Amino acid sequence: MIVLGSTSEVAQAFVEKALQEGEKFERIYLFTSSRETTERFARHIDVKFLQQSEVIEIDLMKEIDYNKFDHVSSNVLFCAAGYLGDGTEEGLYDNRNTEKIININYSKLVPVMNFFAQKFESRRSGTIIGLSSVAGDRGRQSNFIYGSAKAAFTAYLSGLRNYLFDKKVHVLTVKPGFMATKMTEGLPLNPKLTATPKQAADCIYKAFKKQKNVAYVLPVWGIIMMIIRNIPEFIFKKLKL
Amino acid sequence: MKPNFTQKVTNWGNFPVVEKEMRSEDSFKKIKEFVLSHNEVIARGNGRCYGDASLGETIFSTKKLNKFISFDRLNGIIECESGVLLSDVLEISVPQGYFLYVTPGTKFISVGGAIASEVHGKNHHAEGCFSEYVTEFKLMTEDGNIIICSREENSDKFWATIGGMGLTGIILTVKFKLKNIQSAYIRQESIKAENLDEIFRLFEESENWTYTVAWIDCLQKGKNLGRSILMRGEHAFQHELPQNLAKQPLRLKKKLQPTVPFYFPGFVLNALTVKIFNLLYYKKQTKKEVKSFIDYETFFYPLDAITDWNKIYGKSGFIQYQMVIPKEAGKEGMKQILETIAASGNGSFLAVLKLFGKNNPEAYNSFPFEGYTLALDFKVNSKLKKLVDKLDDIVQQFGGRIYLTKDSMSRSSLTNYLKNIQSSKFVSLQHKRIINNNS
Numbered sequence: 001m002i003v004l005g006s007t008s009e010v011a012q013a014f015v016e017k018a019l020q021e022g023e024k025f026e027r028i029y030l031f032t033s034s035r036e037t038t039e040r041f042a043r044h045i046d047v048k049f050l051q052q053s054e055v056i057e058i059d060l061m062k063e064i065d066y067n068k069f070d071h072v073s074s075n076v077l078f079c080a081a082g083y084l085g086d087g088t089e090e091g092l093y094d095n096r097n098t099e100k101i102i103n104i105n106y107s108k109l110v111p112v113m114n115f116f117a118q119k120f121e122s123r124r125s126g127t128i129i130g131l132s133s134v135a136g137d138r139g140r141q142s143n144f145i146y147g148s149a150k151a152a153f154t155a156y157l158s159g160l161r162n163y164l165f166d167k168k169v170h171v172l173t174v175k176p177g178f179m180a181t182k183m184t185e186g187l188p189l190n191p192k193l194t195a196t197p198k199q200a201a202d203c204i205y206k207a208f209k210k211q212k213n214v215a216y217v218l219p220v221w222g223i224i225m226m227i228i229r230n231i232p233e234f235i236f237k238k239l240k241l
Numbered sequence: 242m243k244p245n246f247t248q249k250v251t252n253w254g255n256f257p258v259v260e261k262e263m264r265s266e267d268s269f270k271k272i273k274e275f276v277l278s279h280n281e282v283i284a285r286g287n288g289r290c291y292g293d294a295s296l297g298e299t300i301f302s303t304k305k306l307n308k309f310i311s312f313d314r315l316n317g318i319i320e321c322e323s324g325v326l327l328s329d330v331l332e333i334s335v336p337q338g339y340f341l342y343v344t345p346g347t348k349f350i351s352v353g354g355a356i357a358s359e360v361h362g363k364n365h366h367a368e369g370c371f372s373e374y375v376t377e378f379k380l381m382t383e384d385g386n387i388i389i390c391s392r393e394e395n396s397d398k399f400w401a402t403i404g405g406m407g408l409t410g411i412i413l414t415v416k417f418k419l420k421n422i423q424s425a426y427i428r429q430e431s432i433k434a435e436n437l438d439e440i441f442r443l444f445e446e447s448e449n450w451t452y453t454v455a456w457i458d459c460l461q462k463g464k465n466l467g468r469s470i471l472m473r474g475e476h477a478f479q480h481e482l483p484q485n486l487a488k489q490p491l492r493l494k495k496k497l498q499p500t501v502p503f504y505f506p507g508f509v510l511n512a513l514t515v516k517i518f519n520l521l522y523y524k525k526q527t528k529k530e531v532k533s534f535i536d537y538e539t540f541f542y543p544l545d546a547i548t549d550w551n552k553i554y555g556k557s558g559f560i561q562y563q564m565v566i567p568k569e570a571g572k573e574g575m576k577q578i579l580e581t582i583a584a585s586g587n588g589s590f591l592a593v594l595k596l597f598g599k600n601n602p603e604a605y606n607s608f609p610f611e612g613y614t615l616a617l618d619f620k621v622n623s624k625l626k627k628l629v630d631k632l633d634d635i636v637q638q639f640g641g642r643i644y645l646t647k648d649s650m651s652r653s654s655l656t657n658y659l660k661n662i663q664s665s666k667f668v669s670l671q672h673k674r675i676i677n678n679n680s
Contacts (some may be wrong), residue, residue, distance in 0.1 A: 040308045047312045186246040186264075
């Protein structure tokens with residue numbers, strides 16, 4: 001398995017879930033910008049599951065040397081790389097913040113995804129799982145820079161799914177909704193709408209096995225987003241969402 | 242949305258509830274920043290202690306310190322971060338033929354919490370407390386430095402931290418020994434006792450058993466006072482097991498996990514329902530003595546089988562009252578305690594009696610000492626404080642003390658027994674309450 005964004009709690013929970021379910025991987029490639037935290041996870045899965053892994057540093061904000069991961073090959077790619085950034089008014093007019101959100105969630109991420117997608121395509125097998133967001137379903141004033149980057153990522157995954165369909169590669173888009181993770185710690189989230197990383201991993205694993213195309217982590221989010229998508233624009237623009 | 246780390250926090254008894262800042266980090270660097278930037282910090286594991294023990298002005302949750310570091314499968318030595326739960330340890334160790342030397346009645350506590358609370362189990366008389374098997378741990382002290390603590394290195398901090406209720410710092414990682422087992426099953430004998438005399442006799446007769454514990458019906462009076470069932474057990478050897486279990490002795494079948502979906506309304510638990518429950522529990526076993534093989538989960542963690550069982554006590558919550566009374570005074574003390582409870586009508590759904598063995602004098606903050614210990618659950622209501630006062634009187638009179646991990650309203654003369662705790666940084670609401678009541 002190849003994991004992009006290996007410090008993500010959802011990614012780690014998914015790796016554990018897959019190993020618990022008895023999935024076999026010759027090696028797990030853990031891509032990360034934070035070597036220390038990821039090496040701890042690598043040791044953890046070695047102790048717990050006797051699973052070999054390799055930590056590979058990658059910084060989406062810098063030039064990427066693809067030669068470093070030429071040897072990386074697997075049948076599952078799990079992409080949890082993402083960056084929430086600052087959605088407030090100050091964040092909106094801070095170009096560094098804006099660029100970082102767009103780069104990490106979309107523009108710098110997609111070429112890396114493509115690098116691996118090409119390998120999957122030539123093998124004619126495998127699954128690509130991308131963590132997008134319900135924020136990408138419709139732009140809302142509270143975090144639309146992040147939302148727009150995720151909307152682009154959702155569109156990319158949908159196109160990729162279409163492109164890889166007859167090449168026997170499956171693409172799963174996951175839209176997690178609120179999650180209780182590092183990214184959202186301290187934010188006032190409704191507990192009924194918030195999934196733990198473990199819940200998310202269980203749901204994603206199920207969707208992966210069933211070869212689903214799009215999965216909301218908590219089913220209620222499917223309904224919420226259907227409503228939000230269908231509010232007429234002349235009303236929506238007046239809402240404080 | 243700006244982060245606001247203030248939230249409602251409560252321990253397993255759902256009493257008391259506080260609104261405080263709680264944070265969790267997984268990098269030691271960030272934990273240091275957190276410690277240095279706050280005046281009062283207390284570490285908290287999985288929140289399975291009762292009362293106000295792991296609550297403070299700012300709470301550091303070790304939930305994200307949940308990784309294993311190493312497992313020496315030859316010698317049974319495991320190292321992990323402090324937020325790893327005992328259930329996680331068992332998940333990987335049992336199939337390899339290893340078990341925890343000491344486990345409390347729930348497996349959902351963190352390894353760090355096991356040290357801070359210096360937990361004991363059904364084998365205290367035979368194998369002591371959790372710390373006996375801890376070889377070393379890493380502790381973050383109030384200056385944000387990380388020190389290694391063991392019997393040889395920083396041994397003063399090592400012993401102060403054991404049973405120290407988190408008041409010496411934040412435990413980051415722990416290394417400890419596991420015990421060899423041949424199977425995941427326990428050879429159990431359960432024996433009914435008519436009254437207090439009989440149960441005390443049974444305890445003393447069972448001294449050679451590794452695990453002993455008694456469930457006690459605390460609403461009985463007169464000649465039935467102390468009616469109970471003693472359970473004693475040993476890890477089963479593979480050759481002892483019946484054929485159907487011997488094939489895969491280290492694997493348990495998956496069971497259904499019922500959940501308590503919501504807080505029960507207040508009237509559900511009352512003297513009558515507790516009485517009926519206890520009667521059914523006692524009568525379920527029709528023979529005087531039953532021998533059986535049961536899986537370790539049923540033997541050690543019967544309540545873990547019901548997720549969120551604490552909600553049975555309703556929104557006002559419950560307390561767990563656990564005391565120890567010196568052995569020589571044990572029978573008389575227990576008699577008075579049980580009489581007081583029976584007279585109050587404030588029955589305990591769950592009452593567990595145990596005989597503690599000798600304590601380890603080096604682990605001076607450890608709760609257990611040689612004597613009898615009784616743990617009782619009481620629903621929080623307007624009459625409870627009065628009952629606790631009466632029970633505290635008896636415990637004091639017989640020279641006993643209260644387990645800090647479960648304390649929330651006992652008098653400070655029974656709970657102020659920690660030594661060598663000097664930090665002004667690591668402070669819990671419980672510690673403040675005890676100190677303030679004492680002065």
